[in-house]
Amino acid sequence: MSIEYAIIVKNKTRLEALIERFNTKSQAKFYIERLRGDFHDYEIEDEIFHDSLNSLQSQLSKVIKHKIVDRTYLPSYIFSDKNVIVTIGQDGLVANTAKYSQSRPIVAVNPDKGRYDGILLPFDTTNFIGGVESVLSNNYQSRKVNFAEARLNDGQRLLAFNDLFIGASSHISARYKLSFNESTEEQSSSGIIVSTQAGSTGWLSSVFNMAYGVAGLFEKNITPKHPKLKDDQLLFAVREPFKSIRTQTDIAIGMINNKNSLRIESLMPTGGIIFSDGIESDFLQFNSGTIATIGIANETANLVRI
Known part of the structure; x- marks a missing residue:
């Protein structure tokens, strides 16, 4: 055509x-x-x-x-x-x-x-x-770039070129149940970032900067290392997880590929949200009863090269 x-x-x-x-x-x-x-x-x-x-x-x-x-x-x-x-x-x-x-x-x-x-x-x-x-x-000639995908149990989906955010729409703690690699736990945090290879030097890098900054206060001579993702990998990180009687912090980070996925069930009556690439106006509601499966999408971006 x-x-x-x-x-x-x-x-x-x-x-x-x-x-x-x-x-x-x-x-x-x-x-x-x-x-x-x-x-x-x-x-x-x-x-x-x-x-x-x-x-x-x-x-x-x-x-x-x-x-x-x-x-x-x-x-x-x-x-x-x-x-x-x-x-x-x-x-x-x-x-x-x-x-x-x-x-x-x-x-x-x-x-x-x-x-x-x-x-x-x-x-x-x-x-x-x-x-x-x-x-x-x-x-x-072109560069093919994989997207991250959030797919809800009601059939809705959202793609991300750089990253997905799953959490609360305001500055309150997000409550959800997270399942990854046969482990499941209830969490309370500032939300979850899921990054693609293209986005790994952006928002995700700030999580590592914070982690190394905190660790460096107590442990000297730490050499910061930022992740280098392959095109068929996603990395998720839980922001500021809070440990309590009901909530755990064992699943704080993980690598997603074509063989596994991340499953998140919302425990928030209202205010739950999923958005991508920093555009909060283009979002999915993520409230109680909603389950999001995060993985690599079938679609790819087609960026023309010189």
């Missing part, structure tokens, strides 16, 4: 989000400068992004028809087999888009190489068109 449209996925810049919040640019500027912030940096960032976006659109228009989709509409947007997806923004935008792409090719563009590291952004506005053309000719 031939590609007919390029779908450009973008996010609002910080300046656009401020103007949306305060109605005008002048009011946004007053707010930031009153707090002694550097409003000029917001302006520079916005200008560079829109210069990159304009360049991207101009080049695409010579090759293929295109339209823009804002990140906020991704959960309800249905991509077609006739689409090539072009993201322009930070790495997180690639993660958010990949969940809804259904393995369609993604050309990820870094709009500001002086501001974003771009671990997931192999292209910029000087070379991305080559990536698009390779997809149009069906002669492209």
